[in-house]
Amino acid sequence: MSTHVLVLGGGYAGVMAANRLAGRDDVTVTLVDARPRFVERVRLHQVAAGTHGGLHDWAEVLGERVRVVVGEATHVDTAHRRVGLADGTALTYDHLVYAVGSHATDGGVPGAAEHALAVSTFEAATRLRAALDAEPAVPVVVVGGGPTGIETAAELAETGRAVTLVCGGVLAPYVRPHARRAITRRLARLGVTVLEQPRAAEVRSRSVLLDDGRVLDGLTVWATGFAVPDLARRSGLTTDAAGRLLTDETLASIDDDRVVGAGDAVAPSGVPQRASCQAAVPLGARAADTVLAHLDGRVPEPVDNVFLGQCIALGRRAAIFQASRPDDTAVALHVSGRAGAALKEGVTRQIVAGLTREARRPGSTRLPSSASARARTLARADRVTSALPQARVSA
Numbered sequence: 272m273s274t275h276v277l278v279l280g281g282g283y284a285g286v287m288a289a290n291r292l293a294g295r296d297d298v299t300v301t302l303v304d305a306r307p308r309f310v311e312r313v314r315l316h317q318v319a320a321g322t323h324g325g326l327h328d329w330a331e332v333l334g335e336r337v338r339v340v341v342g343e344a345t346h347v348d349t350a351h352r353r354v355g356l357a358d359g360t361a362l363t364y365d366h367l368v369y370a371v372g373s374h375a376t377d378g379g380v381p382g383a384a385e386h387a388l389a390v391s392t393f394e395a396a397t398r399l400r401a402a403l404d405a406e407p408a409v410p411v412v413v414v415g416g417g418p419t420g421i422e423t424a425a426e427l428a429e430t431g432r433a434v435t436l437v438c439g440g441v442l443a444p445y446v447r448p449h450a451r452r453a454i455t456r457r458l459a460r461l462g463v464t465v466l467e468q469p470r471a472a473e474v475r476s477r478s479v480l481l482d483d484g485r486v487l488d489g490l491t492v493w494a495t496g497f498a499v500p501d502l503a504r505r506s507g508l509t510t511d512a513a514g515r516l517l518t519d520e521t522l523a524s525i526d527d528d529r530v531v532g533a534g535d536a537v538a539p540s541g542v543p544q545r546a547s548c549q550a551a552v553p554l555g556a557r558a559a560d561t562v563l564a565h566l567d568g569r570v571p572e573p574v575d576n577v578f579l580g581q582c583i584a585l586g587r588r589a590a591i592f593q594a595s596r597p598d599d600t601a602v603a604l605h606v607s608g609r610a611g612a613a614l615k616e617g618v619t620r621q622i623v624a625g626l627t628r629e630a631r632r633p634g635s636t637r638l639p640s641s642a643s644a645r646a647r648t649l650a651r652a653d654r655v656t657s658a659l660p661q662a663r664v665s666a
């Protein structure tokens with residue numbers, strides 16, 4: 272008899288999980304996503320600048336055996352193994368992969384939700400594109416000094432737009448000082464004004480007020496980090512404080528091991544990995560392997576993926592690759608300039624190519640792993656949720 276796995280969310284994690292699961296003849300896979308096409312989310316700053324379309328047909332990235340349902344999940348009913356959709360229909364499952372990703376957070380800053388634009392979802396990036404097209408000369412204030420803010424500021428400046436980047440702290444906090452200096456130089460060459468310390472205190476319809484009293488005119492783009500959908504919390508599943516599904520180290524929900532999480536929306540042991548496609552892809556593969564282990568009565572393997580670094584595009588002609596230890600802490604090596612741009616573009620293409628490969632040959636993705644890297648991350652974490660159950664096997 273066939274087992275039905277429902278994958279909620281068709282981002283990097285969900286697509287990887289669905290493709291991997293579809294390799295088993297005794298498993299049927301349905302992927303539910305709110306959008307009619309796959310969004311290449313790491314290119315959304317390019318969508319905003321008009322340098323990339325950011326979309327792929329589902330058939331390009333998913334295996335033939337994966338059924339796609341376009342719809343928004345509104346509730347997970349674990350007691351009846353059923354997911355309700357916004358159109359009033361419901362889908363049942365034997366096992367569920369929860370991979371609903373993330374979106375922008377406004378950080379509670381007054382006016383941000385009403386007036387700021389963003390690049391964190393396809394719809395937000397498209398709205399920003401339309402706003403820029405409507406006013407070719409309007410300056411832009413990007414709020415957020417992390418990778419998303421930097422990439423957006425550089426991409427827009429390269430199209431000739433006047434851009435100010437408000438960091439609210441140190442620019443590119445992940446990278447080492449040498450790499451930071453290279454980013455600063457490139458942003459200066461693109462004409463981006465970088466304000467490191469001030470924070471945005473209030474967003475207005477055509478300006479932003481900084482906490483040092485300055486007012487900057489223009490469109491505000493909010494890029495201060497990601498929040499996750501509250502679907503798990505609303506459905507009564509245990510989450511961390513930010514709303515990520517709380518799981519054990521094998522990605523199984525601590526409430527119900529028929530629910531397995533992956534990507535930005537999951538917090539294994541209460542210690543989430545960096546919100547990134549770099550983590551989402553291996554977590555998707557691991558989530559699929561955990562479901563298959565449960566089906567076979569095996570104890571699943573724990574999370575053990577490694578990080579390679581952080582790659583930040585600085586327009587189309589330059590980028591920074593900041594190398595890291597496997598536990599996601601930066602080291603003294605970086606690549607910049609055109610070599611960095613070539614690396615960034617190559618890696619970005621490889622992500623979609625990797626999903627496509629897994630669609631053609633499920634189970635073929637081999638990812639670098641290190642149990643000791645994850646152990647170091649857990650040891651470093653302020654607070655690991657205690658008393659989590661050990662990995663379990665579904666009855």
Ligand SMILES: Cc1cc2nc3c(=O)[nH]c(=O)nc-3n(C[C@H](O)[C@H](O)[C@H](O)COP(=O)(O)OP(=O)(O)OC[C@H]3O[C@@H](n4cnc5c(N)ncnc54)[C@H](O)[C@@H]3O)c2cc1C
Pocket residue numbers: 279280281282283284285303304305306310312313314315316342343344345370371372373374390391392419422500502533534535536546547548549550551582583
């Ligand atoms: C501009 C930008 C640049 C980035 N650059 C990089 C980078 O260079 N490197 C890197 O590693 N990371 C980068 N990231 C971060 C990366 O894109 C995310 O961390 C990654 O997409 C997370 O993958 P995911 O599969 O968990 O979720 P997502 O890619 O967010 O996918 C989640 C999916 O779930 C669907 N969904 C959500 N809720 C529901 C629901 N209720 N019902 C149905 N479907 C639902 C959504 O439609 C979406 O398709 C970037 C992000 C942005 C915005």
